[in-house]
Amino acid sequence: MNSSEAVNIQNNKKPAYSPIKWAEKACEALMAKFEPELLPPDRFHYHQGVFLSGMEKCWKETQNSKYYGYLKRWVDSQVLTDGSIKKHKPDELDDIQPGVLLYNLYEQTGDERYKNALHYLVPLLKSWKTNASGGFWHKEHYPNQMWLDGLYMAGPIAVQFGKAFDANEYFDMMTYQAILMAKHTKDPVTGLLYHGWDETKEASWADPETGLAPEFWGRAIGWYPVALLEMFEHLPEDHKDKAALVEILQDLLIALINYQDPATGLWYQVVDKGDEPDNWLENSCTALYVHAIAKAVRFGYLDAKYLEYAWKGYQGVIDTLKFDDKGNVVIGQICIGTGIGDYAHYIARPTSENDLHGAGAFILMCVEMSQAAEAG
Secondary structure (H helix, E strand, O other): OHHHHHHHHOOOOOOOHHHHHHHHHHHHHHHHHHOOHHHHOOOOOOOHHHHHHHHHHHHHHHOOOHHHHHHHHHHHHHOOOOOOOOOOOOOHHHHHHHHHHHHHHHHHHHHHHHHHHHHHHHHHHHHHHEEOOOOOOOOOOOOOOEEEEEEEEHHHHHHHHHHHHHOOOOHHHHHHHHHHHHHHHHHHHHOOOOOOOOOOOOOOOOOOOEEEEOOOHHHHHHHHHHHHHHHHHOOOOOOOOOHHHHHHHHHHHHHHOOOOOOOOOEEEEEOOOOOOOOOOOHHHHHHHHHHHHHHHHOOOOOHHHHHHHHHHEEEEEEEEEEEOOOEEEEOOOOOOOOOOHHHHHHHOOOOOOOOOOHHHHHHHHHHHHHHHHHHO
């Protein structure tokens, strides 16, 4: 940090950083918080995975070797020499997601343990427990429940595995999951997706007629389009389900724009209830929506006019940032990890600062907006 930056921060005036610089500032703040290993250090879990996925994209954009070194150290602390995972829960989708980091490490190093770890993790999906319609249980102890974020946990890693290792069955497996999820969680009135669906209607939160969760929770909705766009990077263009999934993506992102807060550019914790006095604006869902809108424009799935909403959301998040006494950026207004519940449940959830999935969402947003800025 130079002297003018330090003075600005002391005066609580934000530096005019570029999007990629903000991504780097977030990486550095989390590296300082969790050196030498991310917490919790003894589990292979998506909290670490989403943050490091953001860091990996930041490394690809900047080629700053310290980011690559940091994420490699964490993976190496979790993946043993034979490719087995030190500690994870093989019946929870959340503990599949960090495996997406293994592809780049294998490409960079040629170390067979990364390949072996992929060949352990991804085939777990072939025997995954499913509901009667074939939808993946989110976790062993949530029988028959499909959660939106499950697509982010399993979709990108499985589709990339299909491409990398000529295992086409994973293309059909994950497009089926994505379509099934959208079919049952999409609300025809708002165009939004409910947080989850229980086909048996036995979950405490499930609507007795539809099996649906009661609300549209911000971050859960965000994982779904982010996952689709990651999947599209590896799914064959001519796959039988691609067109249907593109339409689902487009409809969802356009629907979300209707709920962006016009004053701040942010989205609400419970997306469609911004008029409720106790609802609050949440940064991680906003970051995921911004990332998805901008990436959909870059890939040609949305018209460039939609970048206006992405930039407004991006600036809204930047406007909330603070700095600590060491000059590290502080990302706040992040809902902590949250299960499915009613409106009061979501509204009462605590917020955190610089938590892993919030910082990961922020970095994903900033790297994508950097590419939008470069494209003009």
